Amino acid sequence: MITLTINEKEITLDKPMSVLDAARKAGIKIPTLCHHEALKPYGGCRLCVVEVERMPKLQNSCTLMAADGMVVRTESEEISRTRRGILEFLLINHPLDCPYCDKAGECELQDLVNRYGPTTGRYTEEKRKVPESHKDHILARNMERCVVCTRCVRMCNDVQGASAISVIGRGNRSRVEPFSSESFNCEYCGNCLTVCPVGAILSRLYIHSFRPWQLDREVETVCPYCGVGCSLVVQVRDDSIKRVIPRMDLGVNRGLLCSRGRFGYEYIHSEDRLRTPLVRKDGTLQQATWSEALDIVAAKLTAVKNAEGGASIAGIASPRCTNEDNYVFQRFMRTACGTNNIDSVSRTGFAAAQKYFEDLLGQGITANLLDGLKNSETILVLGDDPAAVNPVLGLSIREAARRGAGVIVVGYAKGLDKFRTLQVIPRVFREAEVLEEVLTGVFSDRGVRGDMPYVDKGIRELSDRISGKKTGIEGIDETVKKLLQSASTSIVLGMDIVQRSDGHRALFAVAGLTYLLEARLYLLSGRPNEQGLIDAGCVPDMLPGGRPVNVPDFRGKFEAVWKAAVPDREGLTLLEIIEGAGKGNIKALYVMGDNPVRNIPHSSFVKEALRSLDFLVVQDIFLSETAEMADVVLPALGWTEKSGTYTNLERRIQLLRKAVETSSGMEDWRILSELSRRMGVPASYSGPEDVMRELARVSPLHRDLTYGEIAAGDALWPYHGEPLRGEMYEVPEMPDGAKDYNADFYLAVDKPLFHSGTLSRRSRALMKICPEATVRIGAAGAAKLGLKEGDKVRLSTPAGSCEAPVSVDGTIMDNRVFLSGNFTGSGVYDLMNFSIDKITKAPGTEGCEVKIEKIQGRG
Amino acid sequence: MFNDTVLKEIEGIKAKYPDRRSALLPSLYIAQREFGWLSREAMTCVARSLNLPEAVVRGTASFYSMYKHKPAGRHVIQLCTNISCMILGAGKLVDFLETRYGVPANGTSGDGRFSLVIMECIGACGTAPAMLVNTDFYDNLSEKRIEEILENYK
Known part of the structure; x- marks a missing residue:
C-alpha cells in the first residue's frame, strides 16, 4: 500500500503507479500534452509538472512514481508560470489559425492555452514555415501545428507496430513525416488521428466539413467489417455520418481501430443504395411498391413449396446481418418455406471450421477472449495474415510479440513479418502435412490426454500412419520444441487452410494441437457476425443455440414456440445448394445480405446455377451482382440504420445501435416477418429487442439474455447457456496421398487489409487507399516472367481470365500468385474452380494453375 | 539492394x-x-x-547533421580555413579550387567529381594549410601541390 498526499488529499494506492495516474484516480486534473493513456509515459512536454515536498525542482508527474509519504501540489504560482512558459514556447511556431483549423473545439493545446497560456507572445521573429501536405488521400499533415509530442509516432511504433512515421530532423526543424514525406503508404489505421492533440494530422474524409460542437449526436455501436467487433462511436450531423472514432474505454479494441472501421463507413451513404423494391418485368428489374413486391415473393415461394415441396427452396443468410435478422431468417425458411436448406457464405471457411471443431471438441471451443491472446507465451499463426483479416486481433499478436511471446507463422502472414520469431513454409497447398507432423511431434512427447478417447485414438492413428515419414521442412522440430515448452499457447487459424479439398486434415491437426496443448483457438473471421449467424440457427443442421435439427426433442420445443412444423432432415450446405440449383433440385433461392456470385469460388458456375432457378429473391442494400440476376430485389437497412446484435469471434454478443434515419429500406427481420405473415405463418415482432426476447426464450444457448446485459458488455460465452459436448465419436478417415504442385504458378485468394467482401468497394476512402485488385507475385516469379511493379498482366485459368497490374512482393517464397475478389469486374473467384471437402463441405480451391502473360509495361 | x-x-x-x-x-x-x-x-x-x-x-x-543528406561529388575535399591555414593562404586555395575545378565552397562541381567542405581545424597547424580528400590527409598545400594531389582522384 502506498499512501501519498496530493493537494491536501490523502490517496491510497493498491499498486504502483505514477503521480499523474494517482492524481487522476483521485479526480485531480493535471494538464498533459505528450501523455496519452494508450501510450507509455514519455516526459516530453513537461506540462504535467508538480511540486513535491523535499524535491528541489518541479517534477514531471507522468514519469515520477508515487511513493509512500509523498506530498504533492499540482497547482501553484510557480507551476502556472512554468506551464505558461512552456506554452509560450510552443506558440512560437504554432500558428494561431484556430478559426480555420478543424481541431478547434477539441484541441488540447487550445484548451491548455485557454487555461494557463499567455495572452500575448513576446516572439517577434519569423515563424517556422512548413506547407500543409495533401499528398496523401486520407491524411492531411500540417506540421506548423505540430507540437512534437510524438504521440502519433509512439502510437504507430509501440501500439500499431506499423512504424510508418517518424520525427524527421531535429530541434526547431523537427516534424513528423512518413518515409516518403508524401503519401503515408501505411496501414491507414488512423490511430495517429486519435492521439494527435492538435490539428497536425487530420482526416481528409471530413476536413472543413463540420465543427465538433455542431454534431447532432454520437452513438456507440459495433464495426460492420470483421469478426473482431470493435466498438466505435459514430458522430452524426443531419442524418449523415461525419466521423467514426474509437473511445479509449470502450469495447474489445480499447481505442484502436483499423482502416476499414475508421474510414470505411461511407458506403452507407452511397448513391448506389437501393431505394425501392425491384421486380423483374419483361426481363428487366423495375421499381415496385413494397406490398406488390412482398405479395409476389410470398405467392411465388408458396407456389414452389406446394408444387415441389419445401426441400426445393433454399436460403442464404448473411454474416453481415444481425443475430435478430438471421434468427428471423431461419425461422422464416424453416417454418414458412418448410426447408432446412439454410446456409451462408461463411461455409467457405469459418462455419466449416467452426462446425468441425465443435463436433470434435465440444461447443465453445473457439470462444476465447482476445486478452488471452495478448497474454500467450506462444502463438501459432496458420492460414492467413491476422493483421489483414482481423487487424485489431493482429495487434494483440503484435503486442504479445513485444512482450516476448514466440510467434510461429506456418505459411505467410505479412503483417507479422517484423514480429514473428519463427516461420515454417509448407510445400504449396500442403499445410496439413506440416501440422500433422507438428501434432505427432507434440504427441510423441506428451502422449494422450485421456479426456476424449476418440480424439486420442485419432491422434494415435495419425501418428502411426505418418511415423518416420518426415517432410524435412525447416522449422518443424523447433516449432514442436517451442510448443512443448510453452505454458500458454494460442492458435490463430485463418480460413485459407480450410479451403482445401482435404481441409479437414489440417483441421484435425489443429484440433489435436488445441486438445493436447490445451491451447486457446481463435478462428479468423472476415465478416462481423459469422459466429452469430451460426448461433442464430442459419446452418442446415442446427437450430438456434446449436441444437441438432434432427433430434425430435429439440425440434419440438421450437415448433411449440413457432407454432409451425420444422422439417426433420438436415438441409443442404452452401455449395450443395448452389449445385442443387444447377441440377434443378433447388427451384427457389432466397438470399439475404450477401453476394454469392462474387463470394463463392467459380463465379461462372454460380451464375449458371442461379440462372437455372425458377425464382431468386435478393434482399440487400446494394444492387449486387447477385441482385442483378434476381426476380425480386428487396432493399434492406444497413449498419447504423437499424439496431440489433452481433456475435464476434470471441463469441461476445454486442449491441449495434441505430444512428441515422433513412427512408430507403426496411429492416431485414421485418421484411421476413411480413413475408411470413403473408405465407400464413405469423411471426411478428415489435422490434429487434423483441426478437432477442424470443431467441432468449427458445435457444438454450441464449437463455435469459437481455439487451440490458448485452449493452453492459456482459454477454460473454457461454452466456447463461449450457454448451454441448462434441458430437463426433469417430474421427473421419483422412486420405494420405498428397499431390505435388509443381506448375509454374497457382492462383490463391488475397485478403487485403483495406477491403472486405464486396461491401468496401462502395466506400470512397477505402477505394482511394486501395483502388484496384493487384496480382501479388513473389520476386522469383516476377523475375522469371520479366515483370516489374505496375506491369499489367493477363491471368488465365480454365475457369476464366482477367487483367490486373502486378505487385511484386518479396515475402512470397512459393509459386502462388495472389488476387483479391473485392472489386467490381473480375476477381479471384471468377478464375477458380473448387472441389468440395467431403467432411467440412468447404470449397477446396487449391491447385488452380494459372497462366500469366504480360500485356503492357507500366504506363 | x-x-x-x-x-x-x-x-x-x-x-x-x-x-x-x-x-x-x-x-x-x-x-x-x-x-x-x-x-x-x-x-x-x-x-x-x-x-x-x-x-x-x-x-x-x-x-545527425554529419551524414550527407544531399548528393556529394565522387570525392569530398575537406579544407581547413582556420587561423593557421588562413594565414598561410587557405582562402586563396578555396578560390583556386573554384576556378580550377569548378567546385564552390560547400558545394559540388558541375561534373560531380568534387565536393568541397570548408571545415574547422584538423590539427595540422604546424604544416598548414591542410586538407582531407575523402579520408586521405594532405598538408603543406599550395596550388601546384593540390593539382598534383587531385590528379589521383578522378
Whole structure:
C-alpha cells in the first residue's frame, strides 16, 4: 500500500503507479500534452509538472512514481508560470489559425492555452514555415501545428507496430513525416488521428466539413467489417455520418481501430443504395411498391413449396446481418418455406471450421477472449495474415510479440513479418502435412490426454500412419520444441487452410494441437457476425443455440414456440445448394445480405446455377451482382440504420445501435416477418429487442439474455447457456496421398487489409487507399516472367481470365500468385474452380494453375 | 539492394549488438559510402538489411547533421580555413579550387567529381594549410601541390 498526499488529499494506492495516474484516480486534473493513456509515459512536454515536498525542482508527474509519504501540489504560482512558459514556447511556431483549423473545439493545446497560456507572445521573429501536405488521400499533415509530442509516432511504433512515421530532423526543424514525406503508404489505421492533440494530422474524409460542437449526436455501436467487433462511436450531423472514432474505454479494441472501421463507413451513404423494391418485368428489374413486391415473393415461394415441396427452396443468410435478422431468417425458411436448406457464405471457411471443431471438441471451443491472446507465451499463426483479416486481433499478436511471446507463422502472414520469431513454409497447398507432423511431434512427447478417447485414438492413428515419414521442412522440430515448452499457447487459424479439398486434415491437426496443448483457438473471421449467424440457427443442421435439427426433442420445443412444423432432415450446405440449383433440385433461392456470385469460388458456375432457378429473391442494400440476376430485389437497412446484435469471434454478443434515419429500406427481420405473415405463418415482432426476447426464450444457448446485459458488455460465452459436448465419436478417415504442385504458378485468394467482401468497394476512402485488385507475385516469379511493379498482366485459368497490374512482393517464397475478389469486374473467384471437402463441405480451391502473360509495361 | 560484400559487412556489425537498432548508425555510414549520400534508396537498403522500418531509419539519419543528406561529388575535399591555414593562404586555395575545378565552397562541381567542405581545424597547424580528400590527409598545400594531389582522384 502506498499512501501519498496530493493537494491536501490523502490517496491510497493498491499498486504502483505514477503521480499523474494517482492524481487522476483521485479526480485531480493535471494538464498533459505528450501523455496519452494508450501510450507509455514519455516526459516530453513537461506540462504535467508538480511540486513535491523535499524535491528541489518541479517534477514531471507522468514519469515520477508515487511513493509512500509523498506530498504533492499540482497547482501553484510557480507551476502556472512554468506551464505558461512552456506554452509560450510552443506558440512560437504554432500558428494561431484556430478559426480555420478543424481541431478547434477539441484541441488540447487550445484548451491548455485557454487555461494557463499567455495572452500575448513576446516572439517577434519569423515563424517556422512548413506547407500543409495533401499528398496523401486520407491524411492531411500540417506540421506548423505540430507540437512534437510524438504521440502519433509512439502510437504507430509501440501500439500499431506499423512504424510508418517518424520525427524527421531535429530541434526547431523537427516534424513528423512518413518515409516518403508524401503519401503515408501505411496501414491507414488512423490511430495517429486519435492521439494527435492538435490539428497536425487530420482526416481528409471530413476536413472543413463540420465543427465538433455542431454534431447532432454520437452513438456507440459495433464495426460492420470483421469478426473482431470493435466498438466505435459514430458522430452524426443531419442524418449523415461525419466521423467514426474509437473511445479509449470502450469495447474489445480499447481505442484502436483499423482502416476499414475508421474510414470505411461511407458506403452507407452511397448513391448506389437501393431505394425501392425491384421486380423483374419483361426481363428487366423495375421499381415496385413494397406490398406488390412482398405479395409476389410470398405467392411465388408458396407456389414452389406446394408444387415441389419445401426441400426445393433454399436460403442464404448473411454474416453481415444481425443475430435478430438471421434468427428471423431461419425461422422464416424453416417454418414458412418448410426447408432446412439454410446456409451462408461463411461455409467457405469459418462455419466449416467452426462446425468441425465443435463436433470434435465440444461447443465453445473457439470462444476465447482476445486478452488471452495478448497474454500467450506462444502463438501459432496458420492460414492467413491476422493483421489483414482481423487487424485489431493482429495487434494483440503484435503486442504479445513485444512482450516476448514466440510467434510461429506456418505459411505467410505479412503483417507479422517484423514480429514473428519463427516461420515454417509448407510445400504449396500442403499445410496439413506440416501440422500433422507438428501434432505427432507434440504427441510423441506428451502422449494422450485421456479426456476424449476418440480424439486420442485419432491422434494415435495419425501418428502411426505418418511415423518416420518426415517432410524435412525447416522449422518443424523447433516449432514442436517451442510448443512443448510453452505454458500458454494460442492458435490463430485463418480460413485459407480450410479451403482445401482435404481441409479437414489440417483441421484435425489443429484440433489435436488445441486438445493436447490445451491451447486457446481463435478462428479468423472476415465478416462481423459469422459466429452469430451460426448461433442464430442459419446452418442446415442446427437450430438456434446449436441444437441438432434432427433430434425430435429439440425440434419440438421450437415448433411449440413457432407454432409451425420444422422439417426433420438436415438441409443442404452452401455449395450443395448452389449445385442443387444447377441440377434443378433447388427451384427457389432466397438470399439475404450477401453476394454469392462474387463470394463463392467459380463465379461462372454460380451464375449458371442461379440462372437455372425458377425464382431468386435478393434482399440487400446494394444492387449486387447477385441482385442483378434476381426476380425480386428487396432493399434492406444497413449498419447504423437499424439496431440489433452481433456475435464476434470471441463469441461476445454486442449491441449495434441505430444512428441515422433513412427512408430507403426496411429492416431485414421485418421484411421476413411480413413475408411470413403473408405465407400464413405469423411471426411478428415489435422490434429487434423483441426478437432477442424470443431467441432468449427458445435457444438454450441464449437463455435469459437481455439487451440490458448485452449493452453492459456482459454477454460473454457461454452466456447463461449450457454448451454441448462434441458430437463426433469417430474421427473421419483422412486420405494420405498428397499431390505435388509443381506448375509454374497457382492462383490463391488475397485478403487485403483495406477491403472486405464486396461491401468496401462502395466506400470512397477505402477505394482511394486501395483502388484496384493487384496480382501479388513473389520476386522469383516476377523475375522469371520479366515483370516489374505496375506491369499489367493477363491471368488465365480454365475457369476464366482477367487483367490486373502486378505487385511484386518479396515475402512470397512459393509459386502462388495472389488476387483479391473485392472489386467490381473480375476477381479471384471468377478464375477458380473448387472441389468440395467431403467432411467440412468447404470449397477446396487449391491447385488452380494459372497462366500469366504480360500485356503492357507500366504506363 | 547492397551487394553481398556489403551485406556481409552489415551482418558483421549486426553481430556485435544484441539489438539490431544499434547497428543503424554504422550501417548508415556504409550506405553513404556506397551511394555517396543518404538517398531514399540508400536508406531503404539499410532498412531492408537491418529489418527496420524505413521511417525509423530516415528519422534517425535526419537527426545527425554529419551524414550527407544531399548528393556529394565522387570525392569530398575537406579544407581547413582556420587561423593557421588562413594565414598561410587557405582562402586563396578555396578560390583556386573554384576556378580550377569548378567546385564552390560547400558545394559540388558541375561534373560531380568534387565536393568541397570548408571545415574547422584538423590539427595540422604546424604544416598548414591542410586538407582531407575523402579520408586521405594532405598538408603543406599550395596550388601546384593540390593539382598534383587531385590528379589521383578522378
